[in-house]
Amino acid sequence: MPESEAAAGPVAVDRETLRLALVVGGLVLAVLLGFGLGRLNPPANPARAGAAAAGAADSAGGDHAHAPGTGAHSHDGATVTQGGGDGATGMSISSAGYTLVPTGPALTAGRAGELRFQIRDDGRRAVTRFAVVHDKPMHVIVVRRDLTGYRHLHPTMSADGTWSVPLTPSDPGTWRMYADFTAVADDGRQVAAVLGADLSVPGGYAPRPLPAPATSATVDGFTAAYTGTPEVGRSAPLKFRVTAPGGGAAPLEPYLGAYGHLVALREGDLGYLHVHPEPVRDGDAVTFWLTAPGPGRYRMFLDFQVGGVVRTAAFTLTVA
Ligand SMILES: [Cu+2]
Numbered sequence: 001m002p003e004s005e006a007a008a009g010p011v012a013v014d015r016e017t018l019r020l021a022l023v024v025g026g027l028v029l030a031v032l033l034g035f036g037l038g039r040l041n042p043p044a045n046p047a048r049a050g051a052a053a054a055g056a057a058d059s060a061g062g063d064h065a066h067a068p069g070t071g072a073h074s075h076d077g078a079t080v081t082q083g084g085g086d087g088a089t090g091m092s093i094s095s096a097g098y099t100l101v102p103t104g105p106a107l108t109a110g111r112a113g114e115l116r117f118q119i120r121d122d123g124r125r126a127v128t129r130f131a132v133v134h135d136k137p138m139h140v141i142v143v144r145r146d147l148t149g150y151r152h153l154h155p156t157m158s159a160d161g162t163w164s165v166p167l168t169p170s171d172p173g174t175w176r177m178y179a180d181f182t183a184v185a186d187d188g189r190q191v192a193a194v195l196g197a198d199l200s201v202p203g204g205y206a207p208r209p210l211p212a213p214a215t216s217a218t219v220d221g222f223t224a225a226y227t228g229t230p231e232v233g234r235s236a237p238l239k240f241r242v243t244a245p246g247g248g249a250a251p252l253e254p255y256l257g258a259y260g261h262l263v264a265l266r267e268g269d270l271g272y273l274h275v276h277p278e279p280v281r282d283g284d285a286v287t288f289w290l291t292a293p294g295p296g297r298y299r300m301f302l303d304f305q306v307g308g309v310v311r312t313a314a315f316t317l318t319v320a
Contacts, residue, residue: 089271128161143265239287273290302315
């Protein structure tokens with residue numbers, strides 16, 4: 001697995017995790033299921049386990065979206081800081097003391113390249129300790145600024161904290177990259193952040209208009225459709241169903257700790273929305289809780305896995 005290198009980095013932390021697992025086994029198991037924060041740093045003492053377990057249960061309930069502008073708040077006794085003033089994140093290259101530093105070679109449209117970057121802390125040092133969230137220590141989204149060309153990537157980290165992943169931009173233009181991660185500070189504090197940076201891919205840029213709003217989308221014969229109406233400032237459930245090419249419910253497989261992964265990006269500033277999945281399906285529906293930070297148009301990208309292949313269905317959404 002490409003992630004093994006990164007996951008193997010914080011050896012001392014893993015050992016600590018193992019020790020604590022004996023004390024707070026149930027809690028660690030709950031956290032491992034993929035909601036809330038990652039598994040590297042469980043609470044430092046059992047007294048905090050109760051609060052953390054309550055937090056995990058809250059997440060499992062699903063109604064876990066954070067009110068817009070909530071800012072810093074607490075999960076599992078660790079401080080979590082979200083960037084963005086209204087609940088959207090990813091518009092800033094620095095947030096919560098961390099900075100995204102692209103370090104790679106320039107990218108060329110249609111040519112196999114590599115996306116490379118570091119996350120540096122407020123001491124200008126490359127961060128090497130990350131918590132595993134939704135099965136991965138680092139999630140990277142790449143999209144052109146017209147919201148075409150979406151990619152969801154999981155880079156690997158070298159010992160010096162440089163993350164890299166192969167990337168072939170399909171077309172010229174300005175692309176946006178997002179690094180979605182939870183860093184583990186020296187004192188064990190976990191800080192979740194989504195940082196964004198632009199990447200220039202030289203050549204003529206012919207932006208495409210956003211497709212019309214729709215509640216269903218077809219990819220490789222699979223049709224994904226959702227019900228539910230996102231609202232400004234309120235967490236609302238969106239239920240997605242995927243139909244197989246031959247009809248009937250597609251046999252979804254777990255992907256990133258759930259039966260799907262959803263990212264919503266806002267037209268205009270490319271604000272990134274955290275969307276929290278329910279770990280358990282409702283029949284054949286996968287539920288996500290989404291809070292729209294404001295009115296406008298968004299592009300939602302649903303990753304789902306069938307037969308070992310991950311596909312992405314994209315939807316334009318208008319929030320009134
Ligand atoms: Cu990911």
